[in-house]
Amino acid sequence: MGYKLLKSEKNARRGEFTTVHGTVQTPAFMNVATCGAIKGAVSAYDMMDLRTQVMLCNTYHLHLRPGDENVRELGGLHKFTGWDKPILTDSGGFQVFSLASLRKIKEEGVYFASHIDGRRIFMGPEESMQIQSNLGSTIAMAFDECVENPAELDYAKLSCERTVRWLIRCKKEMDRLNSLEDTVNRDQMLFGINQGCTYDKLRIENMCRITELDLDGYAIGGLAVGEPKEDMYRIISAVEPYIPKNKPRYLMGVGTPGNILESISRGVDLFDCVMPSRNARHGHLFTMEGIINLNNAKYSHDLSPIDESCDCPTCRKHSRAYLHHLFKAKEMLAMRLCVMHNLYFYNSLMEKIRTAIDNGTFENFKNRYVEQLDTRI
RNA sequence: GUGGGUAUAGCGUAGUUGGUUAACGCGUCAGUUUGUGGCACUGAAGACCGUCGGUUCGAAUCCGACUAUCCACC
Numbered sequence: 001m002g003y004k005l006l007k008s009e010k011n012a013r014r015g016e017f018t019t020v021h022g023t024v025q026t027p028a029f030m031n032v033a034t035c036g037a038i039k040g041a042v043s044a045y046d047m048m049d050l051r052t053q054v055m056l057c058n059t060y061h062l063h064l065r066p067g068d069e070n071v072r073e074l075g076g077l078h079k080f081t082g083w084d085k086p087i088l089t090d091s092g093g094f095q096v097f098s099l100a101s102l103r104k105i106k107e108e109g110v111y112f113a114s115h116i117d118g119r120r121i122f123m124g125p126e127e128s129m130q131i132q133s134n135l136g137s138t139i140a141m142a143f144d145e146c147v148e149n150p151a152e153l154d155y156a157k158l159s160c161e162r163t164v165r166w167l168i169r170c171k172k173e174m175d176r177l178n179s180l181e182d183t184v185n186r187d188q189m190l191f192g193i194n195q196g197c198t199y200d201k202l203r204i205e206n207m208c209r210i211t212e213l214d215l216d217g218y219a220i221g222g223l224a225v226g227e228p229k230e231d232m233y234r235i236i237s238a239v240e241p242y243i244p245k246n247k248p249r250y251l252m253g254v255g256t257p258g259n260i261l262e263s264i265s266r267g268v269d270l271f272d273c274v275m276p277s278r279n280a281r282h283g284h285l286f287t288m289e290g291i292i293n294l295n296n297a298k299y300s301h302d303l304s305p306i307d308e309s310c311d312c313p314t315c316r317k318h319s320r321a322y323l324h325h326l327f328k329a330k331e332m333l334a335m336r337l338c339v340m341h342n343l344y345f346y347n348s349l350m351e352k353i354r355t356a357i358d359n360g361t362f363e364n365f366k367n368r369y370v371e372q373l374d375t376r377i
Numbered sequence: 378g379u380g381g382g383u384a385u386a387g388c389g390u391a392g393u394u395g396g397u398u399a400a401c402g403c404g405u406c407a408g409u410u411u412g413u414g415g416c417a418c419u420g421a422a423g424a425c426c427g428u429c430g431g432u433u434c435g436a437a438u439c440c441g442a443c444u445a446u447c448c449a450c451c
Contacts, residue, residue, distance in 0.1 A: 030412095032412085032413065034413050035413090039415060039416075040415090040416085058412080058413080061413090090412045091412085094412045094413090095412090095414085098412090098413080098414075099414065102414090115414045116414085144412095146412075221412065222412095223411090224411040224412090225411080225412095251412095252411095252412040253412040254411055254412090255411045256411070259411075272411095272412060273412085274410085274411070274412085274413045275411055277413080278411090278413060278415090278416085278417090279410065281416050281417085282410080282417065282418095284410085296405090296406080297404085297405060297406085335415095335416070376408095
């Protein structure tokens with residue numbers, strides 16, 4: 001159990017992360033399934049074809065519906081969703097940020113108004129751990145506050161210190177829950193989350209404090225939320241030396257293929273992002289040549305696949321012209337086929353990156369593709 | 378052939394007591410999307426208002442002819 005560094009090229013790391021639900025080859029991209037399903041009608045069965053390694057679900061959303069107690073009675077998220085490989089649950093901390101108009105943050109935790117029915121609910125560190133324990137995910141995330149950038153130093157500091165106090169409570173509660181006999185997954189892991197906005201000093205101090213707790217992994221949160229990408233890269237480089245080498249590093253919510261290449265070169269192992277799935281639903285597709293928008297009329301007579309070099313189920317069978325038609329006709333198949341392509345693209349990009357690090361050619365690979373993959377063609 | 382209706386952007390339409398830069402939807406084009414509040418958001422281009430003539434200071438709007446098209450009847 002745990003992370004094993006296999007090889008490195010400069011700061012880029014090739015590793016294996018072993019969990020009770022199987023081993024994850026890193027660097028890896030985790031596929032987002034907020035409510036227990038990848039949006040766009042993609043099933044757990046499909047995810048095997050897409051070479052998905054980790055599914056990511058959301059504590060806040062599953063707590064509201066269908067309810068974590070309910071999932072626990074049904075045997076946990078793995079049994080419930082039919083996905084037997086690793087599952088990471090996000091803690092609900094991001095919803096503190098994204099649902100900002102509906103919440104009140106206090107020392108004990110956060111008061112939300114449900115976005116579904118307006119019902120008032122409370123979530124603090126203990127509640128988040130209890131919910132994630134009921135869900136029985138492989139990896140639970142600490143309950144944190146994700147502060148929007150730019151933020152005042154005073155608030156960043158106050159929020160950051162409170163998040164550390166919450167993390168200590170998370171760790172204590174998770175240890176307690178894992179010791180109980182009737183817990184769904186008694187080997188549930190806990191990742192801490194680094195915060196501190198764009199203040200290097202705050203970030204480093206925070207990282208030093210959270211790594212004292214000996215958690216199963218460390219995440220960098222609160223990035224890609226409004227700051228320039230140069231700031232994001234600078235922060236990653238600033239905190240990376242303070243993360244233990246024998247623990248996985250997870251950059252939350254990032255990002256574009258270019259962001260991922262840059263971040264791996266700075267020592268990150270795990271990623272997740274809604275971009276491949278959300279953009280696919282709007283016809284924006286990733287290819288090794290760059291980004292295309294399938295809604296454009298120029299694809300209406302294009303018999304080539306989305307990406308000539310891709311062997312995903314969509315590219316093996318269907319043309320751009322057909323997919324363009326499905327979008328125009330508002331057929332749900334358009335979304336399904338395109339989400340499958342984009343996730344396969346991200347997952348196989350990670351495979352290419354792992355092979356490159358294995359072969360010591362990652363730097364070349366990065367320089368070759370970092371600009372191209374984020375550019376429209 | 379007779380009577381009636383219609384003619385405004387690529388398509389479908391709005392636009393009368395005649396009054397400055399003719400509106401909307403779809404489509405087109407471009408951009409946005411980063412721990413997902415379910416399928417979006419922002420912007421741009423595009424019209425000598427069927428043709429010709431008339432009335433008027435002024436016509437998409439009123440009048441006439443023509444053309445096209447639809448309906449009904451022969």
